[in-house]
Amino acid sequence: MKSLLPVIVAAAAVVSTPAFANLELAQKKNCLACHAVDKKLVGPAYQEVAKKYAGDKTAEAKLTEKVMKGGAGVWGPVPMPANPQVSADEAKTLVKWVLSLK
Template sequence: MKRAFLAIATLAAGFAVSTPALADLQLATAKNCMACHAVATKLVGPSYKDVAAKYAGQKDAVDKLAAKVIKGGSGAWGPVPMPANAQVSPDEAKKLVTWILSQK
């Protein structure tokens, strides 16, 4: 009985720790971000690891990139513009960008 409880508690703790990263990946997938971006490789747009590296240490990065997610932008990563994503709320954009910037 004690072993079963310990196994369940360990599993629950592991799930609780991994859930935020999974949830943000799920949000990125749900909002179609993954159609142009990947975590570790360049697709149409830069990889999230490359974005995290470029904006590391910039205090205004979350707000600046959240606005870019919603309004779109061009020129920061080459000639292909990022389209506006009006279906992403400001809170979702900040959550996505915070997750993106955590990719190392």
């Protein structure tokens, strides 16, 4: 029987990556009720957000505020509600993750 240690170590590395942790944070904060990584739901796909704001040096601050306070008009008529359950640090973490999904 082959050792399972390499499989366990590889699985632990995947689970502990920042991307997985940030996906988990997005789930915990109910972001995925309206967004998905690769397809439009109620709101835009995170990959589309990353593409739209690629190269925009003000994107992180703009989007962090939008996560917390909400907004409207950028992606169509459906507004994004405010998310008071998301702290400023959590919003920044989520936005950095979303912007990395290009």
